[in-house]
Amino acid sequence: MVIDLQKEQKQSLNRPPLKYSASARFFFSVMDLAAGKQDTLAKAKLLEILACIPYREWEIRHYLRLTYQYHKRKKVNWSRDIIEWGRSAQDNEYMHLLVIQEKMKEDGLKDPWFLSTPIVVIVTTLYILLSKLLAWTNIKAGFRFNAEFEDHAEHIYAGMVDDNPQWERELVTNHVALEYAPELTNWADIFRRIGLDERDHRNHSFHFAGLPQHIVHYEGMPHEG
Numbered sequence: 315m316v317i318d319l320q321k322e323q324k325q326s327l328n329r330p331p332l333k334y335s336a337s338a339r340f341f342f343s344v345m346d347l348a349a350g351k352q353d354t355l356a357k358a359k360l361l362e363i364l365a366c367i368p369y370r371e372w373e374i375r376h377y378l379r380l381t382y383q384y385h386k387r388k389k390v391n392w393s394r395d396i397i398e399w400g401r402s403a404q405d406n407e408y409m410h411l412l413v414i415q416e417k418m419k420e421d422g423l424k425d426p427w428f429l430s431t432p433i434v435v436i437v438t439t440l441y442i443l444l445s446k447l448l449a450w451t452n453i454k455a456g457f458r459f460n461a462e463f464e465d466h467a468e469h470i471y472a473g474m475v476d477d478n479p480q481w482e483r484e485l486v487t488n489h490v491a492l493e494y495a496p497e498l499t500n501w502a503d504i505f506r507r508i509g510l511d512e513r514d515h516r517n518h519s520f521h522f523a524g525l526p527q528h529i530v531h532y533e534g535m536p537h538e539g
């Protein structure tokens with residue numbers, strides 16, 4: 315089925331962000347301090363660099379569980395569900411990163427200071443440590459934190475499409491963007507689709523956190539789990 319991306323972008327804009335936890339608010343304000351309050355492609359790039367990390371950490375924990383607890387059927391099923399989702403989500407996040415890289419190249423935009431290698435190494439190391447800690451001590455809190463991260467990302471993309479009306483007229487010819495979404499023709503829809511992917515990640519995070527009441531349903535959405 316064809317998803318109405320414009321309708322879903324409006325849904326994202328009209329839906330207020332979640333009431334974020336203190337730790338999420340702190341994290342987002344540090345990002346704003348480094349990358350600026352304005353939502354830009356460079357800031358989205360930093361988000362995407364970080365976005366893959368928690369999925370990888372959950373996967374590591376649950377692969378180990380599969381190794382040692384293969385005889386516990388219920389645990390095996392639960393771990394396999396998390397791994398399956400985590401693998402597809404991290405590949406999807408990495409694709410977002412590649413698409414932004416291509417768009418910035420097409421527009422002649424240089425990476426700002428916060429995307430320099432030393433800064434990226436520091437920021438990713440801290441995020442790996444945080445994700446690892448949550449994955450091993452309280453994975454449900456990790457899912458909840460990720461849901462907040464993804465909700466924030468969804469709102470950033472929805473707002474960026476509104477802030478860049480020229481994207482509606484810019485046709486997609488880039489092979490990476492076409493690999494990501496061959497059915498889409500302009501850059502506004504590419505970023506609307508990315509924003510909707512973030513909503514899917516948010517929804518799945520709430521599903522695994524055991525908080526299905528926060529899931530935002532829409533026509534054509536994939537099933538949780």
Ligand SMILES: [Fe+2]
Pocket residue numbers: 362365406407410467512
């Ligand atoms: Fe993403």
Ligand SMILES: [Fe+2]
Pocket residue numbers: 365407464467511512515
């Ligand atoms: Fe995401």
